[in-house]
Structure formats: structure tokens, C-alpha cells
Amino acid sequence: MATVKIRNIVLGEGLPKIAVPNVGSNEDEIINSAAEILAARPDLMEWRIDYYSVGINDHEQLITTAKKLRKAVGELPILVTFRTKNEGGVCDLTEDDYLKLIETVITNRLGDAVDIELFHDEKRVQNLVNLAHDYNLVVIMSNHDFEKVPAKDVIEFRLKKMAELGADVPKLACMPHSASDVLTLLQATTETHAAITNPLITMAMGDIGKVTRIAGQVFGSSLSFGAVGQTSAPGQLSIEDLRNAENFLKL
Numbered sequence: 700m701a702t703v704k705i706r707n708i709v710l711g712e713g714l715p716k717i718a719v720p721n722v723g724s725n726e727d728e729i730i731n732s733a734a735e736i737l738a739a740r741p742d743l744m745e746w747r748i749d750y751y752s753v754g755i756n757d758h759e760q761l762i763t764t765a766k767k768l769r770k771a772v773g774e775l776p777i778l779v780t781f782r783t784k785n786e787g788g789v790c791d792l793t794e795d796d797y798l799k800l801i802e803t804v805i806t807n808r809l810g811d812a813v814d815i816e817l818f819h820d821e822k823r824v825q826n827l828v829n830l831a832h833d834y835n836l837v838v839i840m841s842n843h844d845f846e847k848v849p850a851k852d853v854i855e856f857r858l859k860k861m862a863e864l865g866a867d868v869p870k871l872a873c874m875p876h877s878a879s880d881v882l883t884l885l886q887a888t889t890e891t892h893a894a895i896t897n898p899l900i901t902m903a904m905g906d907i908g909k910v911t912r913i914a915g916q917v918f919g920s921s922l923s924f925g926a927v928g929q930t931s932a933p934g935q936l937s938i939e940d941l942r943n944a945e946n947f948l949k950l
């Protein structure tokens with residue numbers, strides 16, 4: 700099993716790591732939330748730049764804010780994510796603008812890791828993965844289904860496809876409507892974990908999916924998202940609850 704290092708943390712060994720999303724919608728909010736997040740001592744901060752409309756329409760401003768953010772959090776690893784509206788984000792961009800934004804994130808090293816969604820032009824996604832590696836950024840490739848849990852084979856296919864495209868860490872989030880949906884996600888996670896060497900991140904959202912957010916060490920998910928204040932997805936636990944639960948289930 701390979702491990703992936705993001706700055707000073709290692710995915711794929713020990714307890715699943717905890718990421719806290721920063722969903723500030725202007726520079727002040729972003730920097731203030733960063734201080735609160737830092738104080739809660741997560742392993743990683745996810746900067747959800749789709750909440751920051753000024754920055755995504757003005758890349759120079761985004762770069763300026765990123766520098767202030769780095770100062771505010773010191774050595775805390777930063778994952779930069781633009782979540783498209785189709786996949787649960789808050790802001791719409793054209794396909795071309797999304798891909799250009801990710802390129803800006805990479806070539807200016809706005810974080811230590813970048814989220815790249817699977818479902819975009821495959822050739823350009825592949826180029827962005829290579830570019831990220833040239834700039835020494837870890838690639839977390841993602842797919843989100845806010846409607847349902849895809850069939851087990853579909854989940855496995857998507858996670859493996861991400862690995863084939865060169866993602867360091869394949870990630871999939873989906874919405875269960877029943878206990879057996881939750882089992883489908885967990886089964887797909889366990890089987891993919893056994894089949895490929897990359898650390899994975901998976902979760903079922905909503906209340907019935909909460910169990911998947913705390914049991915990653917058992918089923919093969921290497922990171923979980925917890926909230927400090929505002930959540931960025933349904934079913935997210937607070938960082939305290941998440942940490943306590945993970946410790947309680949520690950192998």
C-alpha cells in the first residue's frame with residue numbers, strides 16, 4: 700500500500716486524517732476562519748474557493764489571498780478545491796474557466812494539494828494532473844453524486860479510473876437513501892482499497908452516511924472532512940466528534 704505525503708502529513712497510514720473546509724466568502728472571512736480552523740488542530744485545511752466569488756473571477760486577487768492564507772496557517776497543509784455546481788459547489792463556471800482556474804491554482808502553488816474533478820475533458824484533466832506533479836502538488840481527484848449512491852461497479856470503476864489518470868488520491872462522495880446504499884459504498888471502498896495501491900477517500904453523505912465518515916480505518920478511507928462552524932456537505936461531523944469517534948474505533 701502506497702502512502703501519500705502532503706507537506707507534513709501522511710495519507711494511507713495510521714488513523715484517517717481530518718480535513719476542515721474553509722468556506723469563507725470574502726478575504727476577511729477566509730483569514731478569520733483560517734485562524735479558527737488552525738486552533739482546532741486538524742491535519743489539513745481544505746480551501747473551498749467556489750465560496751470565494753471575487754477570487755475566482757480575479758486570479759490576481761486569489762493569489763494575493765492565498766499568500767495571506769499561507770501566513771495565517773503556517774505549516775498546516777492546504778488542499779485547494781473548486782467544487783463545480785453540478786457536484787455540490789456554490790458557484791458556476793464554464794468548463795474552460797474551471798480548467799483555467801485549476802491551472803492558476805497549480806502554477807502559482809496556491810496550496811500543497813489540488814482537487815481535480817474526474818468528469819471534465821479527459822485530455823485536459825490528464826494534462827492538469829501532469830502539471831500538478833511538475834509543480835509538486837498532490838492531486839486529489841474527485842467525484843460527487845448528491846442524488847444517489849452509484850452501483851458498486853460504477854464506484855469502483857471511477858476510483859480506478861482516477862488512479863489510471865495519475866491521481867495520487869482518488870475520492871468519491873455520494874448520497875445514500877438506505878442502509879444498503881451505505882453498504883454499497885463501503886463494499887466498493889474495501890474492494891478498491893484491496894485492488895489499487897493509492898490511498899482513497901470515500902464517504903456517504905447525510906445522516907445515514909455518518910458512519911462512513913468515522914470508520915475509514917476499517918474500510919479503507921484515508922481522510923475525513925470535519926467542520927469547524929459551518930459544514931460544507933450534509934452529514935459532516937464537528938472536528939471534535941470526528942476525532943473522538945476515530946480514536947474510539949482505532950485499530
Ligand SMILES: O=C1C[C@@](O)(C(=O)O)C[C@@H](O)[C@@H]1O
Nearest residue numbers: 720780872904924931932935
Ligand atoms: O469532497 C469533499 C467531501 C465533502 O463533500 C463531504 O461530503 O464531506 C466536503 C467537501 O468540502 C469536500 O470537497
